[in-house]
Amino acid sequence: MLDVKNLNSFYGRSKAIQDLSIKVLDGAVFAVLGRNGVGKTTLLRTILGLTDKCEGSIKLNGTEITDKPTFERARAGVAYVPQGRMIIPDFSIKDNILMGGFASSKGRRIPDLVAELFPYLMENLERPGGVLSGGQQQQLAIARALASDPKLLLMDEPTEGIQPNIVEQIEECITRLNRELKLTIVLVEQNVDFARKAASHFAMIENGTCKVDGKIEALTAKIVSQYMTI
Ligand SMILES: Nc1ncnc2c1ncn2[C@@H]1O[C@H](COP(=O)(O)OP(=O)(O)OP(=O)(O)O)[C@@H](O)[C@H]1O
Numbered sequence: 001m002l003d004v005k006n007l008n009s010f011y012g013r014s015k016a017i018q019d020l021s022i023k024v025l026d027g028a029v030f031a032v033l034g035r036n037g038v039g040k041t042t043l044l045r046t047i048l049g050l051t052d053k054c055e056g057s058i059k060l061n062g063t064e065i066t067d068k069p070t071f072e073r074a075r076a077g078v079a080y081v082p083q084g085r086m087i088i089p090d091f092s093i094k095d096n097i098l099m100g101g102f103a104s105s106k107g108r109r110i111p112d113l114v115a116e117l118f119p120y121l122m123e124n125l126e127r128p129g130g131v132l133s134g135g136q137q138q139q140l141a142i143a144r145a146l147a148s149d150p151k152l153l154l155m156d157e158p159t160e161g162i163q164p165n166i167v168e169q170i171e172e173c174i175t176r177l178n179r180e181l182k183l184t185i186v187l188v189e190q191n192v193d194f195a196r197k198a199a200s201h202f203a204m205i206e207n208g209t210c211k212v213d214g215k216i217e218a219l220t221a222k223i224v225s226q227y228m229t230i
């Protein structure tokens with residue numbers, strides 16, 4: 001599905017991703033782990049073509065996308081749920097969702113799945129996004145990503161800063177998107193317990209590169225303590 005090889009990525013002249021390689025199989029939930037500031041968000045942004053400069057290879061289903069503009073990557077089926085959610089507070093819930101449809105071949109519409117997963121959003125479509133709680137805004141960011149009919153979903157710390165009782169709902173939603181919708185998911189996550197539960201594979205990032213990767217069963221307590229404890 002996604003094959004990243006020898007990737008370097010830059011903010012101006014500073015290199016935030018260094019010689020990073022990962023392979024995400026079709027249908028996987030691939031957890032990207034590591035301490036603050038190691039380059040997890042930058043990796044997702046680079047896959048989307050949102051950094052200043054990148055070198056190396058990014059293949060989506062065998063097609064090189066490294067030089068493609070972001071909208072073409074989105075049309076090819078890559079969607080993004082950014083860290084911090086980035087919804088537009090003054091836009092209605094409906095317009096926030098429909099914005100995600102810009103890259104969909106089916107046009108701007110609210111997918112049936114969104115109605116099923118997030119009934120609260122559907123009942124409040126005309127309200128501004130800004131009135132929602134953190135957890136509801138996260139649901140909105142996921143709904144917006146689903147509006148582009150993605151095949152590959154890049155999710156950046158979807159449970160960060162969210163009330164514990166809502167965290168479980170978000171986690172269940174991620175699992176359903178993978179199991180029922182067969183979405184391949186790259187999940188940046190600080191919660192190792194959830195990563196163990198939800199993910200099939202992992203990559204541990206440090207200094208902008210992948211230090212250890214493999215099946216989730218291979219994520220030992222030793223690796224976690226070496227690369228994640230402060
Ligand atoms: N817009 C930017 N301009 C310049 N440098 C940046 C920018 N965004 C991030 N960086 C730098 O790139 C490096 C990687 O940052 P990144 O945000 O990818 O880390 P992260 O692993 O996602 O961290 P966190 O867990 O805190 O979200 C850091 O050194 C950071 O300071």
Ligand SMILES: [Mg+2]
Nearest residue numbers: 040041042083
């Ligand atoms: Mg980040």
